[in-house]
Amino acid sequence: MxxxxxxxxxxxxxxxxxxxxxxxxxxxxxxxxxxxxxxxxxxxxDRRIVDVAVAETKNPKNHRYPNTKGNEQLRKSISNWHKRRHGILLDYNDNISVLIGSKEGIAHLPLVLMNRGDYCLICDPTYPTYQTGVWMVGGRIYSVPLLEKNNFLPDLGRIPKKVLDKTKLFFLNYPNNPTGAVMDKSYMKELVKWAKKNDIFIALDSAYSEIYFDKPTHSIFEIPGAMDTAVEFYSVSKTYSMAGWRIGWICGNKDVVCGLNTVKENMDSGQFNAIQNACAFALDNHEDxxxxxxxxxxxxxxxxxxxxxxxxxxxxxxxxxxxxxxxxxxxxxxxxxxxxxxxxxxxxxxxxxxxxxxxxxxxxxxxxxxxxxxxxxxxxxxxxxxxxx
Ligand SMILES: Cc1ncc(COP(=O)(O)O)c(C=O)c1O
The missing domain is CATH 3.90.1150.10 (Aspartate Aminotransferase, domain 1)
Structure with a gap:
């Protein structure tokens, strides 16, 4: 054996x-x-997305290697999408990198930000993949409870100072899997202030950002200063019902986005350009x-x-x-x-x-x-x- x-x-x-x-x-x-x-x-x-993918698959230009970061067409569509959806400006070269599904990027992010022995804060209950990269770097996990009495939002004041001092990264996801809770803008403001004060990087997983029921959710980059201390992960899996296509993106802080891209360049060669272009079409036609x-x-x-x-x-x-x-x-x-x-x-x-x-x-x-x-x-x-x- x-x-x-x-x-x-x-x-x-x-x-x-x-x-x-x-x-x-x-x-x-x-x-x-x-x-x-x-x-x-x-x-x-949606049939229109599938039709674009079929046409793009027939184009021999797409049969060559893609690049890891994602092609310009898709990164421009992502940037435009954030501008329409959140009113924020993300540079398509510096602030956006395409992923082979957001799960892949989430699993690799700790390699960019953590050293052996550092803490990562992970909510409990949680989506399990946040742990993967922490294990890869020999990091430590501190579980932050999500309680019904707090609307399933972390009670930031209860995380011990001695843990905070050794913490590099905090994974959160809202609308939340598994609780179905959302994070409003005032909590986001507090979170950014707290993260800056404690020198902790926020990774907000927005895989369900478009499956909201009352009012539209927010991007953390609507909060001034968040770009210094956060990245977000987006997924097309639920938004456009494209789970099998394996595509998503990270956006936000330039150093971290570029760092993750460098890690990935040493591991993968990006997603099929036909899928990237179909994804760009989906984003451009989001409102329909x-x-x-x-x-x-x-x-x-x-x-x-x-x-x-x-x-x-x-x-x-x-x-x-x-x-x-x-x-x-x-x-x-x-x-x-x-x-x-x-x-x-x-x-x-x-x-x-x-x-x-x-x-x-x-x-x-x-x-x-x-x-x-x-x-x-x-x-x-x-x-x-x-x-x-
Ligand atoms: C909270 C959360 N984040 C990320 C993902 C991964 O999504 P993707 O299909 O983009 O890899 C999922 C998938 O279920 C999820 O529930």
Whole structure:
């Protein structure tokens, strides 16, 4: 048997891969499983984007190596998008770099900012990939609880000074996976002030920035001075329902954006130019494509929330994202709850403690399935007899 490195000991099987495996095993055993454990958008990518990709694929110019940073057409479209959407100016050469999906950039960012022994602040519950790069550099993780009583926003005042003194990086994501909470502009202002005071770099993961339900979310670069202390990650996976296309971007502080690009130049050679150009088309036509997708996720979240409320679940209605984060009417361990729901209804949900210890007792429900299937799942979950657990 091959002797793997000590580094490999840090990795457990990736939560979502485990859930895929669980669904596949149940199906093999004859169960009709509805998988609401994973945030994998069901909505097909807009036909116009697909048509651009097909045409671009036929262009031999695109068959050569791309560059790591992303082509000029796409970086210009990204810059224009931020100008329209947030009223901010990002230089397409200095402040933007294209990624092979935002997950890839997120995993590599700590290599740019952290040294061995430095702390990274990561929220709990969390999207798991923030840990990966911290492990790669031999960094330390300090978990910052996201509590319902604080609207699932970090209580910055409770992070110990001795940790802050050794902290280089803070990952946050809003609209939040898994809680569905959003960060308003006044909190963002406080966060930037706090980050500057403590000399900590903010990485705001905006993968769900366009899946908001009440009012548009903000970019941290709307706050004066944020460019000195922050980067943001954007993803087209949920925004344009393009998860399989593997494209996203980092933007913000020039040194960090260029640093990440240098790391990547030594690892990858960028995304296929046909995909980059299709992504540019999506961004240029954002206003025609995205409202429909947002409306769909909003209506799914409302339908689910109505039924959960009626059947005694405890939760905050999500303000964005494609998730509900909820506690069932009966207090049990998350895994026990998910297993019970799976056996009773065939609906697979994600156990909250898979996202961190503060997820204990919660489950995450993803609304990334076809509406007819979701209606069946909602009905089944709404009629569970909890006395049977
Ligand atoms: C919070 C968060 N950030 C980043 C990602 C990664 O997205 P991408 O498809 O751009 O790699 C996800 C995917 O589920 C996510 O939930």
């Amino acid at each position: 091959a002797k793997l490195s000590n580094f490999m000991k840090l990795f457990k099987p990736y939560l979502f891969e485990e859930l895929y495996r669980k669904a596949a095993m149940c199906r093999k055993n004859g169960m009709n499983v509805i998988n609401l454990a994973i945030g994998d958008p069901d909505i097909p990518t 494509i995205v409202p429909e997708i947002r409306k769909k996720f909003n209506s799914r979240a409302s339908k689910f929330s109505d039924v959960l409320e009626k059947s005694g679940w405890k939760f905050k209605r999500p303000s964005g994202s494609c998730f509900l984060w909820a506690k069932p009417p009966i207090k049990r361990e998350s895994v026990e709850i998910c297993d019970f729901i799976l056996n009773e209804t065939g609906v697979l949900l994600a156990p909250g403690d898979g996202f961190g210890k503060y997820g204990k007792g919660y489950v995450r429900i993803s609304t990334t399935e076809d509406d007819d299937i979701l209606d069946i799942a909602i009905k089944k979950i709404g009629s569970i007899d909890w006395r049977k657990i």
